[in-house]
Amino acid sequence: MTGRAVGVDVGGTNVRVALVDADHAVLHRVAAPTLRGDVGSLVETVAGLVEDLDAEGAPVGVGVAGIVDHDGVVRYGANVGLSDAPLARLLRARLGRCVVVRNDATVAMWGEHVAGAAVGVDDAVLLTVGTGVGGGVVTGGVLLEGASGLAAELGHMVVLEGGRDCTCGNQGCLEAYASGTAIASRATARLATWDRPTSLPDAPDGSQVVDAAHAGDELAVEVVQEVGRWLGVGAAGLVNALDPAVVVVGGGAGEAAFDLLAPAMVRSLRGHVYGLAHRTVPDVVPAALGDRAGVVGAAELARTAALDAR
Amino acid sequence: MTGRAVGVDVGGTNVRVALVDADHAVLHRVAAPTLRGDVGSLVETVAGLVEDLDAEGAPVGVGVAGIVDHDGVVRYGANVGLSDAPLARLLRARLGRCVVVRNDATVAMWGEHVAGAAVGVDDAVLLTVGTGVGGGVVTGGVLLEGASGLAAELGHMVVLEGGRDCTCGNQGCLEAYASGTAIASRATARLATWDRPTSLPDAPDGSQVVDAAHAGDELAVEVVQEVGRWLGVGAAGLVNALDPAVVVVGGGAGEAAFDLLAPAMVRSLRGHVYGLAHRTVPDVVPAALGDRAGVVGAAELARTAALDAR
Secondary structure (H helix, E strand, C coil): CCCCEEEEEECCCEEEEEEECCCCCEEEEEEEECCCCCHHHHHHHHHHHHHHCCCCCCCEEEEECCEECCCCCEEEEHHHCEEEECHHHHHHHHHCCCEEEEEHHHHHHHHHHHHCCCCCCCCEEEEEECCCEEEEEEECCEECCCCCCCCCCHHHCECECCCCECCCCCECEHHHHHCHHHHHHHHHHHHCCCCCCCCCCCCCCHHHHHHHHHCCCHHHHHHHHHHHHHHHHHHHHHHHHHCCCEEEEECHHHHHCHHHHHHHHHHHHHHHCCCHHHCCCCEEEECCCHHHHHHHHHHHHHHHHHHHHC | CCCCEEEEEECCCEEEEEEECCCCCEEEEEEEECCCCCHHHHHHHHHHHHHHCCCCCCCEEEEECCEECCCCCEEEEHHHCEEEECHHHHHHHHHCCCEEEEEHHHHHHHHHHHHCCCCCCCCEEEEEECCCEEEEEEECCEECCCCCCCCCCHHHCECECCCCECCCCCECECHHHHCHHHHHHHHHHHHCCCCCCCCCCCCCCHHHHHHHHHCCCHHHHHHHHHHHHHHHHHHHHHHHHHCCCEEEEECHHHHHCHHHHHHHHHHHHHHHCCCHHHCCCCEEEECCCHHHHHHHHHHHHHHHHHHHHC
């Protein structure tokens, strides 16, 4: 497992590219705004950043916010405005290198597995709590990909059939209850009838709520704990289905609010796991790599793929 | 993969034992009632049946209705009345052979994978609809076991947080909505306010409801379709998480009612899967091996384990 690789994280706002060495250290980083909705522009942005790194033909791994199949086709990515876009093929043609494209939370899970919160853990789950809720799964030491590569869309598992509208068009998805967006919308809804003191503005965003909760604002604390409770419901379903040894909580909101979320999440997890008295319950831990998880995991997948291709 | 093996299926009512050849054909079967709640009696029952088969030291695979860890300890099995029972160790000591013990639905999944409805399918899910709802998962051609061997308790994933009481002590589990028991209890509840003709008796059991539904009884059909709808919600969560190519429906009620369940299940599955317009939806198929799935899968696991141990 020698040599360097390039990791790329394509989010709704920015494209971040990093050169990563064989020990998973990030050597150099560059970024540019995401031009949404046009795969040609995205290919040029990524290719330009990769060339800026002067990485001398190093293989390229890409994580994209969307569902991505085994062939590296972005089947659907609302936040990046792509559907059925053959990103891997186009990048390979443009760069002339080994290119691997996967879902962003899946590569982040791999990053946490090889260099972060799940090192040495062969069965682990990552829940990323950001604008939405993403997921990644390692089982038996292997990244869970599924029949078409579309596995681990953990934010769209139903936890309350017929419940809150989700951005995906369904109702009752975990994401509708446990995302940063849900933190903001719940706080706004609760404010309408809240008659005790609060430091929150009228329509707070998720990070304002998390900041207020850290400062002890009662309403903000309640909203964040409620999200923790829902994350525990979702995590319990994953524990029942996958029996991980560790559940990692990542994503911007998840990491910022981890200390406030975790106790409610663990309580709820324990309350929903099957056979509690006769089993261990996995550790719930914060992601360790922050926003580097995606580039580190993507780079490692690319390095492995390049070695396999020799 | 030569040689014969013994498959054992320990259910709440009967212990069934079969001699299975290397091509997964069942050569001979014996059975006895399950003596619940006493692991010593269970060991004697299984050992006696295995010896009756005259299988000459063939390895023994056992599927048990309960959560079973990697060491073959039945951590908890309500239907067989066991907890923290080291069944594999006791059977090994009694029989002097290679013994493997796993969850019953997990071994049934393996049976369907090696010789039934999921042959050649590397990513598959089994939902068994009987007294409860059990599950098994194959991912990347490997049986999903998890960190402790407790994975695939798919009946206890929450589909309606705070909903119906489940036998496990939680609320809103898939099993509370989609088991044979749920078929019976829903029919009984609906009968209280039903004012149109029905052939159902006052407190029907699950198979009476399924039979009546096959005969066209309107209330029975509605109840079975409702169960199909919930199975679709659960299956969609599993598709989002695991991306299987096939979802197999097994278990007594699941197989008996498959033709009535499946259309509602598929509709509901399609309505809850993420990115429907950009992905294929797995086939929903009935189990092919019936009540042989458990013994065939258990025998195959034992044969493989015995070969690995050489």
